[in-house]
Amino acid sequence: MTAIETETFLEYILVEHRWIIVMVALLPISLIWKIWSTFRNYVVFKLNSAPKMHIKKVKEVQSQVKAWLAGDRSTRLCTARPGWQAMSFRQGIYKKTFTNIKVNLVDVLEVDMENMTVRCEPLVTMGQLSRTLEPLGLALAVVPELDQLTVGGLVMGTGVESSSHIYGLFQHFCLQYELVLADGSVVTCSKDENPDLFYAVPWSYGTLGFLTSAVIKVVPAKKYIRLEYRPYNKLSELSHHFIEESLKDKPHEFIEALLFTKNSGVLMTGNMVDKIGDDGKFNPIGKWYAEWFFKQVERHLTNNRTAVEYIPLRDYYHRHTRSFFWELQDIIPFGNHPIFRYLLGWLMPPEVSLLKLTQPEAVTKLYDKAHVIQDMLVPVEHLEKAIDVFHDEFEVYPIWLCPFRVFNHPGQLKIKTNADSQMFVDIGVYGVPKAKGYETVPSTRRIEAFVSKHDGFQMLYADTYTTREEFRAMFDHTLYDKVRDSLPYCKDAFPEIYGKVNRNVRK
Numbered sequence: 001m002t003a004i005e006t007e008t009f010l011e012y013i014l015v016e017h018r019w020i021i022v023m024v025a026l027l028p029i030s031l032i033w034k035i036w037s038t039f040r041n042y043v044v045f046k047l048n049s050a051p052k053m054h055i056k057k058v059k060e061v062q063s064q065v066k067a068w069l070a071g072d073r074s075t076r077l078c079t080a081r082p083g084w085q086a087m088s089f090r091q092g093i094y095k096k097t098f099t100n101i102k103v104n105l106v107d108v109l110e111v112d113m114e115n116m117t118v119r120c121e122p123l124v125t126m127g128q129l130s131r132t133l134e135p136l137g138l139a140l141a142v143v144p145e146l147d148q149l150t151v152g153g154l155v156m157g158t159g160v161e162s163s164s165h166i167y168g169l170f171q172h173f174c175l176q177y178e179l180v181l182a183d184g185s186v187v188t189c190s191k192d193e194n195p196d197l198f199y200a201v202p203w204s205y206g207t208l209g210f211l212t213s214a215v216i217k218v219v220p221a222k223k224y225i226r227l228e229y230r231p232y233n234k235l236s237e238l239s240h241h242f243i244e245e246s247l248k249d250k251p252h253e254f255i256e257a258l259l260f261t262k263n264s265g266v267l268m269t270g271n272m273v274d275k276i277g278d279d280g281k282f283n284p285i286g287k288w289y290a291e292w293f294f295k296q297v298e299r300h301l302t303n304n305r306t307a308v309e310y311i312p313l314r315d316y317y318h319r320h321t322r323s324f325f326w327e328l329q330d331i332i333p334f335g336n337h338p339i340f341r342y343l344l345g346w347l348m349p350p351e352v353s354l355l356k357l358t359q360p361e362a363v364t365k366l367y368d369k370a371h372v373i374q375d376m377l378v379p380v381e382h383l384e385k386a387i388d389v390f391h392d393e394f395e396v397y398p399i400w401l402c403p404f405r406v407f408n409h410p411g412q413l414k415i416k417t418n419a420d421s422q423m424f425v426d427i428g429v430y431g432v433p434k435a436k437g438y439e440t441v442p443s444t445r446r447i448e449a450f451v452s453k454h455d456g457f458q459m460l461y462a463d464t465y466t467t468r469e470e471f472r473a474m475f476d477h478t479l480y481d482k483v484r485d486s487l488p489y490c491k492d493a494f495p496e497i498y499g500k501v502n503r504n505v506r507k
């Protein structure tokens with residue numbers, strides 16, 4: 001074999017049979033990595049961690065910003081967290097050219113049982129937080145499902161889950177932020193103190209300052225979720241019941257739906273309970289041998305009857321983690337086979353950071369060309385129409401549907417109504433498009449235009465192909481521009497949001 005033939009063969013294996021690499025190399029390395037990172041995290045945690053040290057650690061962030069201020073300011077600033085560690089889909093090339101500010105703040109600072117709040121540093125992960133809160137009988141009002149998501153990323157970006165129809169997005173149950181600004185000062189903001197800054201921070205993607213802590217609302221938690229599965233074979237019916245459940249005065253605590261074809265899907269409604277009732281079976285979906293959750297949901301569609309299950313709380317919160325929704329089936333096609341699950345299920349899922357770190361160029365190109373990862377947020381009344389358009393442009397199933405409330409607050413997410421809030425639906429499309437004539441950029445641009453026209457928004461952890469003007473029409477920049485104008489050195493230190501999330505910058 002010549003060198004070129006070997007390279008082509010390797011590329012073929014990497015692209016067509018990624019599972020071989022994942023099985024032979026990544027899963028064992030993931031295991032070693034998990035052991036190592038648990039140890040490393042423990043050491044880093046012990047060295048860096050002490051809630052009392054918070055002020056000192058914030059001063060370290062300040063001194064890095066002040067050092068930049070004292071220099072020629074020819075570069076801009078971003079956090080030093082490498083792209084491969086982050087959950088955002090693309091690695092921003094700006095990490096290589098901007099001055100990287102280390103924000104090594106990893107602690108849960110305080111749980112206030114009286115005011116039902118928790119104060120966290122930005123690198124606290126959802127896994128760490130749910131583990132801290134569970135023994136206290138508490139949970140975040142909304143728990144974004146992937147463990148590695150951080151408070152910093154969710155505040156500066158956004159977070160949504162199946163209780164968001166009650167509590168809203170991550171920004172809506174954060175009560176206070178502490179930030180280091182471009183002039184090196186520390187400020188706190190809330191709805192009563194520096195309100196302009198407070199409302200401009202969410203969706204600002206680190207372009208106003210560095211978050212050093214956030215006060216977040218918590219709610220009482222119970223041991224199990226009683227989950228009811230309701231299958232439908234007509235989109236109009238599913239859509240009708242989904243909207244009806246979301247808009248109820250006293251809705252279920254959790255609402256989510258999975259569409260398996262354009263006309264069939266399962267609506268799931270859940271509530272926290274302390275005891276397992278006798279109207280359904282106990283299903284610990286988090287066990288290593290358990291079938292992937294979306295496959296279990298699909299079976300309720302095949303059975304075509306309503307069913308009830310009792311699921312341990314943490315298993316429910318992480319129900320989509322073990323299969324990365326349904327993304328893992330493209331990487332390990334037999335990952336849900338019973339033999340695999342019983343023998344090796346405990347190794348799953350492979351570490352996202354390792355997958356990202358070892359992703360060959362050929363796979364990146366394949367994902368660019370023939371894979372959709374998008375969450376589009378549209379007012380819930382347009383659900384049926386949106387599914388029609390998504391079907392024509394992408395034809396990717398399953399589709400994730402999750403209702404969420406947007407409160408009428410100032411900021412980038414401006415709703416076009418005078419009411420207190422408006423109900424939206426997150427339409428999550430992850431997979432290989434089967435629609436005829438699919439082409440990544442034109443098809444996604446048509447979807448973006450549909451979303452904009454219907455007063456919706458695009459989640460920005462994935463790619464946006466909008467122009468700057470279209471982006472500014474989707475996200476209201478009035479308050480954001482005002483805040484950037486008023487903060488000293490802000491425009492020198494940080495690009496605009498578009499400059500960070502736009503496809504060409506985030507290559």
Ligand SMILES: Cc1cc2nc3c(=O)[nH]c(=O)nc-3n(C[C@H](O)[C@H](O)[C@H](O)COP(=O)(O)OP(=O)(O)OC[C@H]3O[C@@H](n4cnc5c(N)ncnc54)[C@H](O)[C@@H]3O)c2cc1C
Binds near residue numbers: 043045123316
């Ligand atoms: C710098 C740093 C230092 C840290 N130091 C510490 C420390 O010293 N002590 C500490 O306690 N934490 C620490 N943490 C937090 C901790 O390492 C992370 O929270 C951890 O990576 C994830 O915790 P986990 O609860 O998901 O772990 P696990 O429960 O072991 O989860 C492992 C995997 O299984 C999945 N999973 C878990 N439960 C379920 C379920 N029920 N159903 C389906 N899937 C499930 C998860 O998604 C995850 O992929 C630190 C974090 C950082 C960033």
Ligand SMILES: NC(=O)C1=CN([C@@H]2O[C@H](COP(=O)(O)OP(=O)(O)OC[C@H]3O[C@@H](n4cnc5c(N)ncnc54)[C@H](OP(=O)(O)O)[C@@H]3O)[C@@H](O)[C@H]2O)C=CC1
Binds near residue numbers: 144145156160
């Ligand atoms: N269920 C859900 O809601 C899900 C949400 N997501 C998305 O994933 C992203 C979160 O992933 P995660 O890995 O936690 O975050 P990332 O590291 O991807 O960070 C996301 C953005 O937040 C900025 N940021 C993070 N921490 C700070 C800080 N302390 N100060 C200033 N800016 C900061 C980053 O800036 P910089 O570029 O400078 O590093 C970056 O622009 C969010 O965009 C979220 O919407 C993904 C999956 C599911």
Ligand SMILES: CC(C)=CCC[C@@H](C)[C@H]1CC[C@@]2(C)C3=C(CC[C@]12C)[C@@]1(C)CC[C@H](O)C(C)(C)[C@@H]1CC3
Binds near residue numbers: 088089324352373459
């Ligand atoms: C709002 C909600 C619920 C969003 C869910 C988004 C998930 C489906 C996304 C977040 C991270 C994500 C982009 C990821 C991937 C799939 C889709 C994920 C899991 C994968 C695993 C696809 C395969 C890729 O080679 C690679 C490993 C880089 C990524 C990693 C991140």
